[in-house]
Amino acid sequence: MILKNREEDIKAAVKDFEKLLREQMDRADKMGSEKSSGKASDSATVIGLIDGDGIGPIIMKEARKLLEIMLSDEINAGKVILRDIKGLTIGNRKAQGKSVPDDVLDEIKSCDVLLKGPTETPKGGTMESANVTLRRELDLYANVRPVAVPELGIDWTFFRENTEGEYVLGSRGIKIGEDLTMDFKVITEAGTERIARAAFDFAKNNNKERVAIVTKANIMKKTDGMFSEVCNRVAAEYEGIKAEDWYVDIMAANLVNPSIRSGFQVFLLPNLYGDIITDEAAEIQGGVGTGGSANIGDRYAMFEAIHGTAPRMIEDDLQDYVNPMSIFKACEMMLRHLGMAEKADKLRSALNKALSSECPYKVTGFPEGSTCAELTGYVFSQLA
Numbered sequence: 373m374i375l376k377n378r379e380e381d382i383k384a385a386v387k388d389f390e391k392l393l394r395e396q397m398d399r400a401d402k403m404g405s406e407k408s409s410g411k412a413s414d415s416a417t418v419i420g421l422i423d424g425d426g427i428g429p430i431i432m433k434e435a436r437k438l439l440e441i442m443l444s445d446e447i448n449a450g451k452v453i454l455r456d457i458k459g460l461t462i463g464n465r466k467a468q469g470k471s472v473p474d475d476v477l478d479e480i481k482s483c484d485v486l487l488k489g490p491t492e493t494p495k496g497g498t499m500e501s502a503n504v505t506l507r508r509e510l511d512l513y514a515n516v517r518p519v520a521v522p523e524l525g526i527d528w529t530f531f532r533e534n535t536e537g538e539y540v541l542g543s544r545g546i547k548i549g550e551d552l553t554m555d556f557k558v559i560t561e562a563g564t565e566r567i568a569r570a571a572f573d574f575a576k577n578n579n580k581e582r583v584a585i586v587t588k589a590n591i592m593k594k595t596d597g598m599f600s601e602v603c604n605r606v607a608a609e610y611e612g613i614k615a616e617d618w619y620v621d622i623m624a625a626n627l628v629n630p631s632i633r634s635g636f637q638v639f640l641l642p643n644l645y646g647d648i649i650t651d652e653a654a655e656i657q658g659g660v661g662t663g664g665s666a667n668i669g670d671r672y673a674m675f676e677a678i679h680g681t682a683p684r685m686i687e688d689d690l691q692d693y694v695n696p697m698s699i700f701k702a703c704e705m706m707l708r709h710l711g712m713a714e715k716a717d718k719l720r721s722a723l724n725k726a727l728s729s730e731c732p733y734k735v736t737g738f739p740e741g742s743t744c745a746e747l748t749g750y751v752f753s754q755l756a
């Protein structure tokens with residue numbers, strides 16, 4: 373590379389970096405000062421339903437039926453409205469050149485909570501994942517993912533930071549010249565404090581005694597270093613709850629170590645480690661097709677499956693064999709969030725039965741297993 377280009381490339385990169393730095397400082401300032409209140413009014417609760425891509429519309433169709441059954445009284449009384457939100461499809465997003473088109477975002481913001489099928493995220497390019505955009509736009513900072521395998525003594529709840537870390541600038545890395553690339557990881561004090569409080573509040577309210585703080589602070593010294601420090605500081609306010617620092621690599625190993633894993637209760641992780649570790653945990657539960665995920669903020673909440681759009685299932689014509697459990701789990705979390713604990717408990721017991729040996733239907737994703745319709749029918753029969 374000749375020197376002139378190198379100097380120009382550096383100058384351009386520094387300019388880009390300055391812009392990012394200013395934006396991130398503004399974001400951190402706002403986070404510390406703004407405290408949004410809950411639901412706008414006490415009128416009807418609007419549940420926005422977003423189909424998504426790939427297997428999304430298939431599982432969302434079953435989820436809609438489930439909500440119609442479980443919320444029929446509330447819907448008839450006008451207390452709950454199910455609102456279909458169209459346009460969050462990869463076709464429309466590409467056509468409009470926006471990860472979440474403006475009109476779709478406006479509609480989404482007119483709801484109180486959302487139930488969302490998986491949306492396709494193009495690899496490379498500059499289009500941000502719709503999930504990342506929505507988590508940021510709705511300020512859904514806590515990604516809560518429960519994983520339970522009662523027969524193995526596993527009852528885990530993951531609190532994944534959901535608005536910063538490796539994700540916040542994931543589509544805005546810098547390419548310098550032709551041969552050097554850089555991405556950025558951003559962790560702020562305010563961003564860490566609010567997820568830490570969410571995790572420790574949960575631990576306190578649910579009689580949990582241990583919170584595992586998962587980082588790689590020996591390597592990512594600044595960002596993970598701050599994450600661990602702030603989490604430990606918050607922990608000191610919660611008497612009787614033990615905070616433990618773990619590195620993410622050994623935690624990945626621990627989750628498949630039967631002699632240690634059942635002792636874990638609550639996990640607190642930065643964004644990317646949370647993404648990876650919760651897929652591993654869901655696999656232990658019975659596959660990512662069984663994992664529900666809640667994205668919670670102070671104003672909005674969005675519930676979804678833990679997994680992606682499963683394009684291979686569509687390509688291989690396996691759509692009849694998709695697993696609806698993940699989105700049903702998301703429905704359970706949504707009902708609980710809406711203060712409908714009794715309904716959530718009822719759904720939880722139906723879902724536990726569907727996952728137990730009592731249930732004759734096992735969805736494997738392949739024709740030798742049961743179909744989505746069979747398992748859905750079984751879950752609905754358990755609700756009757």
Ligand code: IPM
Nearest residue numbers: 493501503504647678679680
């Ligand atoms: C998840 C997903 C998303 C993520 C993708 C779809 C952007 O894997 O919710 O875990 O990486 O957060």
Ligand code: MG
Nearest residue numbers: 647648651678
């Ligand atoms: Mg993931």
